[in-house]
Amino acid sequence: MNAVTGLVYHEDYLKHDTGVHPECAERLVSIMQKLESAGITEELNRITPIKATKEQIRYVHRDAYIMKVEALCARGGGMLDPDTPICPASGEIALLSAGGMLKAVDTVMVDKMRQIFALVRPPGHHAIPNAGMGFCIFNNIAIAAEHLKRKYGIKRILIVDWDVHHGNGTQETFFDDSSVLYYSMHQYPHYPGTGWIDEVGKGEGEGFTVNVPLQAGTTDAGYLYVLENILVPIAMDFKPEFVLVSAGFDAHINDPLASMNVTSSGFGLFAEMIKGIAEKSCDGKMVIALEGGYNLNALAESVLAVFESLLSRDERSEKKAEGIPEPMKKRVEEIRQAQRIYWSNVL
Numbered sequence: 001m002n003a004v005t006g007l008v009y010h011e012d013y014l015k016h017d018t019g020v021h022p023e024c025a026e027r028l029v030s031i032m033q034k035l036e037s038a039g040i041t042e043e044l045n046r047i048t049p050i051k052a053t054k055e056q057i058r059y060v061h062r063d064a065y066i067m068k069v070e071a072l073c074a075r076g077g078g079m080l081d082p083d084t085p086i087c088p089a090s091g092e093i094a095l096l097s098a099g100g101m102l103k104a105v106d107t108v109m110v111d112k113m114r115q116i117f118a119l120v121r122p123p124g125h126h127a128i129p130n131a132g133m134g135f136c137i138f139n140n141i142a143i144a145a146e147h148l149k150r151k152y153g154i155k156r157i158l159i160v161d162w163d164v165h166h167g168n169g170t171q172e173t174f175f176d177d178s179s180v181l182y183y184s185m186h187q188y189p190h191y192p193g194t195g196w197i198d199e200v201g202k203g204e205g206e207g208f209t210v211n212v213p214l215q216a217g218t219t220d221a222g223y224l225y226v227l228e229n230i231l232v233p234i235a236m237d238f239k240p241e242f243v244l245v246s247a248g249f250d251a252h253i254n255d256p257l258a259s260m261n262v263t264s265s266g267f268g269l270f271a272e273m274i275k276g277i278a279e280k281s282c283d284g285k286m287v288i289a290l291e292g293g294y295n296l297n298a299l300a301e302s303v304l305a306v307f308e309s310l311l312s313r314d315e316r317s318e319k320k321a322e323g324i325p326e327p328m329k330k331r332v333e334e335i336r337q338a339q340r341i342y343w344s345n346v347l
């Protein structure tokens with residue numbers, strides 16, 4: 001047993017029934033089978049989530065929206081938005097999904113555990129304060145960040161979002177908040193349409209939103225290039241007390257909903273680099289939330305690669321960012337230009 005690495009999972013996550021839909025229960029079944037057949041589950045601390053309270057959901061979401069979800073479930077389910085079907089149990093399972101992230105951050109704060117991956121569904125990063133959208137009901141990672149602020153007085157939280165879609169809900173929640181640095185790298189243009197370079201936060205939060213819009217076809221090397229050249233210097237300046245990750249696996253080369261070219265082992269390298277930031281800045285405190293990822297096999301392989309990175313204690317050689325195409329270098333330069341005024345480390 002590895003003392004510092006954990007896994008949040010609950011069989012009830014399968015009860016959020018979306019019918020014939022890419023965000024389906026089989027996603028988690030496929031992941032758990034892969035982890036078990038790789039013999040990795042015995043090495044992980046299993047953490048059982050409990051439901052978030054409504055008060056905790058209200059950290060991020062408005063009452064009228066929470067009541068809308070409850071009413072739709074009570075009526076037998078339906079469409080929360082054109083992309084987001086819910087069943088009678090979905091409201092309760094969404095509480096358990098947010099609760100999975102809360103249990104994970106509590107476990108890191110009070111225990112010796114350091115990296116926990118919460119295999120939750122429904123996902124959360126598109127859910128905005130007054131609406132669910134894009135397969136998401138409650139914004140699990142935003143609720144966890146608010147919980148860290150309110151319960152533990154954490155003042156600097158880094159959220160890294162590598163889902164292929166921009167996490168508009170998380171961005172909106174913390175757009176004017178300097179205690180949460182939101183970094184997203186995503187395919188652009190793509191759903192939900194937000195996440196351009198000039199969205200940098202406002203008011204107190206100006207400079208604490210970092211968007212890295214990427215062209216279709218971006219590879220592992222391209223992602224590692226932007227992580228090294230944008231995330232790492234900004235994070236080292238910000239010095240997070242806690243690192244949260246919105247881990248979607250829909251940038252995988254085989255994913256049906258997007259057009260990126262990331263491999264399963266590529267996601268392991270992203271996790272390794274972000275774990276390095278957490279180790280340097282906050283004694284390794286890091287919690288990962290599952291977001292998207294819709295090719296069942298690619299999703300399971302990629303989650304396994306992330307766990308392998310979390311479990312490895314040796315320094316592995318990082319894949320060098322070679323052969324970076326000129327448009328990518330130009331894009332990175334544009335982002336640096338937008339961020340340089342806020343972060344002295346960004347040269």
Ligand SMILES: [Zn+2]
Nearest residue numbers: 163165248292
């Ligand atoms: Zn996604």
